[in-house]
Amino acid sequence: MLVGTYERTFKTSSSLFKTETETSNVKPSSILSIFPMITVALPKGSLLKDSIRLLQSVGLDFSLFLDPANRQLQIWNPEQTAKALLVRNSDVPVYVEYGQAQLGIVGYDVLREKKPQVAHLMDLGFGQCRMSVAVKQASSYRSVLDLPVHGRIASKFVNCAHDYFRELDLQVEIVPLYGSVELGPITGMSEAIVDLVATGKTLQENGLIEIEVLFKSTARLIAHPLSYRLNTDNLHDLVDQLRSATVLA
């Protein structure tokens, strides 16, 4: 088992960080590395801070991932009892589905989009946002039913968009984009977009308005189904602790 040297040499004043500059070069002992430990896949971006705070509340400290100087993608907690992977939001369920991580934290939007074969254990409550249809404010569209037949919808969430319009029995063309979907309507490439909205600021600044909400999203705790069934490394205990911590929060 590959074990990275765990070094914590950063200094910071943030309360989330340990301020002492202890350097721990201790690799997990050979006894520990025989037994696979719980690995958690964590999402880069907006959910990371709350995810790390939640894990800290049950005694698993992965705050190294919040240090801008950190370049490691796989780290151990200081007690060397668990491991965390730092991956793209949409890659979290992939690592969990293939079992490289037993647990993961990811937005419901990603689960709706990718429909991974994972256990959905808990709504963690943070990371609130919504999947919405938005159009140019200046347009005449105020409902999806106003959109022209065979109109174009730009989205990063092609499956969500496709499912939604199919359920409404509206014929539209989905244009896949990987970022800045707001430019779709602005440039005239598409009549509308389907995108994740947190505050609505970006839409507003780009002259777009929401006309429909597909669903609301929050961060979810997911698990590898077989590891959950087998209770690998006492997974259930950790899940129960996370549940208590979430209820209290």
Add this chain to the structure above:
Amino acid sequence: MVYQPPAGARDLLPLDVAQKRWLEDRLQQVFHHWGYHRIITSTLERLDALMAGGAIQRSTVLQLQDLENEGLGLRPELTASIARAAVTRMTGATHPLRLYYNANIFRRAEEGNHNRQQEFYQAGVELLGSGGLVADAEILLLLATCLQNLGLQQWNLILGEAGLTRSLLSPFPDSIRAKVRHAIAHLDRITLETLPLDPELRDRALLLLDLRGRPADVLQQVGSLDLDSEQREIVNNLKSLVELIQDSLNLNQPNPSFSLILDLSLIRTFDYYTGIVFEVVSDGESGHQILGQGGRYDQLLGLYHPQGKTYPGIGFSLQIEQLHRILLPTQQLPHQTPASDWLVVAESAQALVAAFAYAQALRASTDRLRVEMDLGTRSPDAIRKYAQDRAIAQIAWISIQGTATVETLASER
């Protein structure tokens, strides 16, 4: 022009085949020892026959069309084919039927899965015409013996009871039962928590979702539910089965050969299995993988019978590729193809008749001896080097007079 195999296809080269055969031979030994007979069914089946049981989705079948435009598919598993053959072609046979198979199957890769394998190999058994505890126990013990004969260390058997779980779901209103079942089968607790359910039913749903663990604990938990007589009988049978398996395999002793987990959330979203269901799951550094699965299907054969007459059935399938992957690091599998025992060399063209005859005589002398002919055009030193490189133990030099000089090579490997 380079001809490439279709995406998801895989060629098995001689070493792959040697390793695959090693696995299959060991499984076959066990099947024979337990009185099972091999059945070979058609790779191609009519689509409706493949899908009759409800467990196979059209989208997962690799489809073909014959001249009459009848939908055909490459089999994605063997049970449907064997059920069809058993009730239509083996009607006169005495029950129980003990059948095994070792065959390739095909699954269409899901959308978005690039280059995922489409052809797989499975070995498995079907025990037809007998229901009840003893048949269930035979199948589980046979499964354990198969894995033991492969030298597999540390694995898990997750055991469920589809009939019991389905029965425990019966109090849920029709409108919502399918959703509850889907959520339990997919371990989706969030959905169970948000579905519009009475508190009592929600508690039952959440209980079913996590009704797993050590068999004794789970049986006690189930026993404390308000069960009807039919459910109580299933629970009692399950208890007897678990005890029979544990006692037969010494699972309660230290260092058991595998761990048995009773899991009543192990269900499918379709009514295919009617009794016990199970999955074999590997342990180890590469994480958990499903190595095999099976269960009891007492309604399936009736779907294929011309008069709808049904017989009980139970079986399992083992995934050869997964077993191969798990066993590869254990060094048990052959790590090279077997070397030839003899190289027969004609010293000149005139000696060829004698050389071929000598090689034939060697082959006839002992079973399984591998004898290859030198194909000429090489110097004696080049021939010796070739034999050394290929770990061939002996060279027979055949002279014009037809006499053989045997040279034994020092083995390097």
